[in-house]
Amino acid sequence: MSAASVRAEAKRLLAMSLEGGVVSADLVGAVLAALTKSRAAHQLRPLLRAYLANIRRELARGEARIEHAGPLATAEADAIAAHFSKLLGRTVRPVARRNDALLAGFRVRVGDDVTDLTASLRLANLAKSLS
């Protein structure tokens, strides 16, 4: 299989794995079971790698990964997720992780988009503007 056909097949498998626009663990299991039965091992490896990358990307698209310094209330995390759900037009669930190296504020990553409201970024920008 060529790289292009592998990508197209992985995309098709990802579409089969979504339920209501969200990755379903059951559907992913079914897809994997069907793949192991229908494909030879040498064909399976690149296809599974591309399928995994698509699943990860899709999961990241549905998550708001919030890195925050200090405590962040659940309501605040939900408010952040709601803001991005409204902004992107799809359901985004919050995944929070504390990182005090950010000094203050939070950084949100949704898919490939990053929103940084941290004091460390402000300081970095200040240093860049001074130099």
Added chain:
Amino acid sequence: MTFLSAFLAADAAKSAGEATSPVDTIINLFGSFGVDKPHLIVQIVNFTFLALVLYFFAIKPALGQLEERIRQAEQLQKDRAAAEAQLASAQKTAEAKLAAASEEATKILVEARNSAKATIEASRAEAQAAQTEVIAKATAAIEADRVKMMNEVRGEVSRLVVETAAKVLEQNLDDSLRGRLNEAAVKQLAR
């Protein structure tokens, strides 16, 4: 000659008994001086013969040779005159060529001086341009180094300032303050 003289003498003896004419008188007169007719005729003939012989075999060739010599002398004179004229012309030509060569040499000398002067001026201008360029490059390099150094110093100072600020913030921010800041950030995001 002896035969001719004897014949004339016999002829004179034969005519001695005849009547005398004026011519005979004159001849007789000359004869009284020892000049008789036959001898005179013989002498005349001899002289004429001798003169002819001399003329044709001595004088005429000599005159011819003389004329030839004269002609040769004249030719030599002409040749000499031509050679002198040619020499004069050659001298004149040589002098003209010498003058032209001298003029040409002077001209070349002037041109060489001008060329040398121009070359010196060009070299001087080139050297000045090179000097200016070197000075400009050095100035630019010094300015670039200065700017670079200032940027490095500024960057270093900024880094130190930011590091210090970060450490101060890290030491002074407690959870309650961070929580309030997070709350403010959420509100800022909502706006």
